Amino acid sequence: MNDDTFLYAYRRPPDPHFAGALYRRISAEEPRVTITFSFSPLVQFKRKVNILGGALAVLVALSPDTRTKLWSKALAF
Amino acid sequence: MNTDNTTQTMDWNAVYADELPRVYNFFRYRVYDHQAAEDLTATTFEKAWRNRDRYRRDRSGFSAWLFTIARNVAVDYYRRRRADVPLKADLPSDATPLDEAQQHRDDIQQLKRLLAPLPPRERELIALKYGAGLTNRAIAQLVGLSETNVGTILHRVVKQLRIQWEQEA
Numbered sequence: 001m002n003d004d005t006f007l008y009a010y011r012r013p014p015d016p017h018f019a020g021a022l023y024r025r026i027s028a029e030e031p032r033v034t035i036t037f038s039f040s041p042l043v044q045f046k047r048k049v050n051i052l053g054g055a056l057a058v059l060v061a062l063s064p065d066t067r068t069k070l071w072s073k074a075l076a077f
Numbered sequence: 078m079n080t081d082n083t084t085q086t087m088d089w090n091a092v093y094a095d096e097l098p099r100v101y102n103f104f105r106y107r108v109y110d111h112q113a114a115e116d117l118t119a120t121t122f123e124k125a126w127r128n129r130d131r132y133r134r135d136r137s138g139f140s141a142w143l144f145t146i147a148r149n150v151a152v153d154y155y156r157r158r159r160a161d162v163p164l165k166a167d168l169p170s171d172a173t174p175l176d177e178a179q180q181h182r183d184d185i186q187q188l189k190r191l192l193a194p195l196p197p198r199e200r201e202l203i204a205l206k207y208g209a210g211l212t213n214r215a216i217a218q219l220v221g222l223s224e225t226n227v228g229t230i231l232h233r234v235v236k237q238l239r240i241q242w243e244q245e246a
Contacts, residue, residue: 014101
C-alpha cells in the first residue's frame, strides 16, 4: 500500500436505494415558478402611453355626442 | 429535475450523479456513521434543491456552493449531538468475497482508530480530500485557508497516519 491509498478505505458508493429515493423525493417537490417582468423604463413609458391612448379612444367612441354623429351618418346612407 | 428557469443551463441529473457520492462520502468521513451520512446527504441536497434559484453561476462553482451547505449541515449535526460519534465499521456488501470482506472490515477498524483522535479541523480536511475527493485548491477556497496551508496540513497529517497505519499493520 503506497502513500495515502489506505485513507480511501472508508469510501463507499451510496446505496442505490437511498440514491433513488432521494432523487424521487427531490424531484417530486413542486418547482417554484417565479415570473418577473423586467421591462426597460422606455418600454414601460410606451406601455403606459398606449394604455392611456386606448382608454381615451374608448371614451371618445362611447360618448353620446360621437354616437349621435355616427348614427346620423349611417342613416344618411 | 431541470424545470427551473434560473438553473436551466444546469444539468441536474448529471450534477446529482456526480455530486451525490462525493457529498455522501464527505459525511461518511465526517461523522463516521452510515445512517447519519445518508440523512445528512439528504438534508444537503434538499437544501440545495430548495435554494437552487439562489445559485446562478457555473457548474464548478456549484460544487463549492454544495459543499458549503454540506459543511454547515455537518456543523448543525455536531451542534445537536454535542459530541462526536464513534466510527462504526460498515459491513461490506454480500457481493464481496469473504477474504476481501474481512480485509475491508479490518482496514475500516484500523482507520477508525487512526482518524478518531484527530482534531475537528484536520478531520474535516481529511473528509474533504479523501471522502469528497476535492482538490487542495477547492478545499482551500471552502475552508478559507491558503492552498499551500491545506497541502502542508494534509501532508503532515497523512504522514503521521501512514506511520501509524504501517506500525499497526
